[in-house]
Amino acid sequence: MITKNHLRSHFFIFLANTIVGITYLLAKEVIPNNISAEAFFFLRILGATILFWSIYVFKKEKIDKRDYLRIFFCGLLGVTISKLAFFKGLEHTSPIDSSIISTLTPVAILFFSYFLLKEKMGILKILGIILGFGGTIVLILFGDHESAGSASIYGNLLTLLKVLSYAAYIILAKPLMQKYHHITVISWVFLVALITSIPFSYSFVLKTDLTLITPFALFVILYVTVGSTFLVYLFNLYSLKHLPASIIGSYIYLQPVVTYIAIEIYEAFTHSPKYTEDLSPLKIISCIMIFVGIFLVSKKKKKAKIID
Numbered sequence: 001m002i003t004k005n006h007l008r009s010h011f012f013i014f015l016a017n018t019i020v021g022i023t024y025l026l027a028k029e030v031i032p033n034n035i036s037a038e039a040f041f042f043l044r045i046l047g048a049t050i051l052f053w054s055i056y057v058f059k060k061e062k063i064d065k066r067d068y069l070r071i072f073f074c075g076l077l078g079v080t081i082s083k084l085a086f087f088k089g090l091e092h093t094s095p096i097d098s099s100i101i102s103t104l105t106p107v108a109i110l111f112f113s114y115f116l117l118k119e120k121m122g123i124l125k126i127l128g129i130i131l132g133f134g135g136t137i138v139l140i141l142f143g144d145h146e147s148a149g150s151a152s153i154y155g156n157l158l159t160l161l162k163v164l165s166y167a168a169y170i171i172l173a174k175p176l177m178q179k180y181h182h183i184t185v186i187s188w189v190f191l192v193a194l195i196t197s198i199p200f201s202y203s204f205v206l207k208t209d210l211t212l213i214t215p216f217a218l219f220v221i222l223y224v225t226v227g228s229t230f231l232v233y234l235f236n237l238y239s240l241k242h243l244p245a246s247i248i249g250s251y252i253y254l255q256p257v258v259t260y261i262a263i264e265i266y267e268a269f270t271h272s273p274k275y276t277e278d279l280s281p282l283k284i285i286s287c288i289m290i291f292v293g294i295f296l297v298s299k300k301k302k303k304a305k306i307i308d
Helices: 006-031 035-056 065-092 095-100 103-116 123-145 153-177 182-206 215-240 247-272 281-298
Strands: none
Touching: 006 065, 006 095, 006 123, 006 153, 006 215, 006 247, 006 281, 035 215, 065 153, 095 123, 095 153, 095 247, 095 281, 103 123, 103 247, 103 281, 123 153, 123 247, 123 281, 153 182, 153 215, 153 281, 215 247, 247 281
């Protein structure tokens, strides 16, 4: 039976992936013309940390000392490396390539689960990993040669680093999420990220030319910080309470579609096809390979029926 909570969850997870899909275009528009990737990265973490801790202070859940090391690596991998790689990758590649490669996350999580957690995999999941990573390799190595747009091997490799580091974070954070409230974990993870991000970003923040921070650039910074970080996390958290993780994961297919639609609308107003030039038959093929890979790794094995 479909309840209001289920319908609301589907709406929230749809909205979350729509917000993320638009983020690729918006962030690309201001990096690096209005703000450097490193400065944007720091402001995003700073803003999100303040927002998460504004909720956490009312919970006051204590962390065991033995879990601090795991939290440190979660913050380093899941936010500092992942978010910095995302912004730097987007600076050097197209929003279309970035959104497509980012959908590889479920495949990367299963890949790390196999090697780190020794989880068993069937033939379909192994084939899904091969297809997913195969499609990504094709996109990284040949995608920039098939279009006249802004894609590059360097930017795509950084985006892949973002995916791998975030997938490793998911594996590390799973025991913490089972032990503590989600807000507790994410608040501490972002606090660690805020501290570890300083060496990578402080000089860029100091060099930021405030005269280049236009109203549009400020809107994008707020959108990414509040929308695609804080609200998206809360939307996902709510949906996880009422929907299976496999259904929530399937919504990641939506992100490249939203990115492309946002680009089409944007270019219709600006009359500048600088991003749609990044599309090519090879990229569509690689996208299909990744999507099929995600489908296979997300497919649950049917339980055998018991006949009396």
